[in-house]
Amino acid sequence: MVRKSTEIRQEEIKKAVLDIIYRSGLKKLSTKNIAKEVGISEGSIFRHFGTKKDIIMSIMDDVIKDFIEPLREISLQNEHPEKRLYKHLCKTITYLKENKGITLLMFSEASYENDVDMKEKLTHIFQSQRQLVGKIVSDGIAMQLWDESVSTDSFSHLYMGIPITLNVEIALKGEDVDIKSFCKHNMDMLLKILSK
Amino acid sequence: MVRKSTEIRQEEIKKAVLDIIYRSGLKKLSTKNIAKEVGISEGSIFRHFGTKKDIIMSIMDDVIKDFIEPLREISLQNEHPEKRLYKHLCKTITYLKENKGITLLMFSEASYENDVDMKEKLTHIFQSQRQLVGKIVSDGIAMQLWDESVSTDSFSHLYMGIPITLNVEIALKGEDVDIKSFCKHNMDMLLKILSK
DNA sequence: TATCTTTGTAAGTGATTACTCACTTTAAGA
DNA sequence: TCTTAAAGTGAGTAATCACTTACAAAGATA
Structure with missing residues (x-):
């Protein structure tokens, strides 16, 4: 023993x-x-x-510590918005690729159990991620780098779709992704939206 | 009785x-x-x-009949690509709003059971939706309306994020959406990506 | 060495799961 | 009116679920 x-x-x-x-x-x-x-x-x-729920909640806390906090650092850095946006995107995709089980667990468990506490924590993670992108975009607009007619809300919604769709594809087809080219292609599209 | x-x-x-x-x-x-x-x-x-599984599979067949088929008609119509893209987007958002349980059911049940048949059907629905957007985009590029350097694959990936993210938000927060303004905002961003 | 806290286990608990079966009731066609 | 197939029922099934409990063993400390 x-x-x-x-x-x-x-x-x-x-x-x-x-x-x-x-x-x-x-x-x-x-x-x-x-x-x-x-x-x-x-x-x-x-x-x-x-309880079993405690295990899931503890994993979600890990996500906040290991993923959301680094993301926050990137977003609040005093760096060129374009660089920050790229880092945010890459960090997100990399974390997703290296922790395939986690997002699958969070979304399916929360919708399976329909548990208030779990949904709350998941919402917090989701919203944090979204708000941090919004911060970068509004910084870029304030610095007159990007088109001020772009709504940060609409943009961050669209942005969030990138990791979520990737997650769905991984879940459905076990598909893997080349991080560098994936980030580059998506970054190109995002910059076109933001350009004046 | x-x-x-x-x-x-x-x-x-x-x-x-x-x-x-x-x-x-x-x-x-x-x-x-x-x-x-x-x-x-x-x-x-x-x-x-x-079996219980048969019920879910039958619901997925309904999705193909009531959602994917109309989407196919829209995409293959002989109409201006921009109009087709807008219709595709609106149809998707509208279906999602009117059938809130369905997408939630499909994704969570498929990942819960990890059942091959269910995953296959869900993949078919997902891929059809994605390919039909791709068709519209490649038509638009062929007609020299849109930027040929945009990859239809990357674009359709980004596009798919719109309904999926909306779905996540609905699941997490029960949030509702104003279809018309939601479609318009997203359409604006999509057109910026496609513009030369 | 003796004590005591922590970690471990096997064998339970009642509740719930998808599904079956023997049987009854209904309604339409002959 | 009689027959028959389809629809409905309630009480079952074994399996699985998260979780408990009584007790054993390990390891640190006294």
Whole structure:
């Protein structure tokens, strides 16, 4: 019997959740399967997390820490808006590619359970991401680099579609993407919208 | 005991599925709840559909008939590409608004079950929609109306993000949308991308 | 070495799942 | 009016779900 600290087990459990989700879908995400994946008994899961929901919520907190916060830094930097927009896009696509299970988990779990807390956290993540793009765009317009008739709201809506559509394609077809060329092509289109 | 034909009951069952999904989320979509919503016994459900999966698949067929086919007509019409693109966009947004449960059902059920048949049908719907936009764009480029350096693939990817993001926002916040102004704003941005 | 907290487990819990089956009721056609 | 096929029912099925509990073992500290 190997004993590990709660901290380590929590990480192992969260990793197992993402692996199962990506490999087999949400239906297979049972506490029994999570335990099997980690290599502990089902009861042990509840030593380290109070409920199954707590596991998902903790993963969402990781997303905020590992993805939204870096995104915030990029957006609020004192750098040329075009460079910031490019970095924002690349960071988003890269995170998505490297964490395929996560977005799938968040969207499907939130709509499956229809749980208020989970929806709230997911909305926060989604809105933060959107607002940070909006900030870059309004900076660019204020600096008279970009077309002031472009609505930041409409633009950020369109922008959010890029990672979400990619996510859908990954979920449906397991398709992979070449980050560099993908970012470049999308950036070209975005700049055409923003140009005067 | 009221008796109705299988055809009518099938429609009632499919309507119940969408109502439950939109109102309470996928977790509440049990055959027991469907039966309760329709007002028949659980056993009756299986008189009219072989399995629960058959119900979902039948709903997806409805989407092809009621949404993809009209979209195909619009796209293949002999009309000015700009008009066709606008009609395609409006039809998409309108269908989404009037059938809020459907897209939610398709995406979450497909990723929940991770079922091959369901994923295949969903991919077909998704790809058809995307290809039809691509057709309009390549027509416009061939007619030398639009910038030939724009990749139809990248454009259609970006385009697909519009309905999907709207769908996510509806799912998360129950947000509604003013179709006319929403279409106009997005159309403006799309035309900027396509312009020479 | 003795104690005590933490981590582990096996075997449960009741609730819920999709689906079946033996049987009854309805309504249309002969 | 009689027959028959279709529609409806309620009580079942085994499987699975998240979670609990009583108890054992490990490892750090005294």
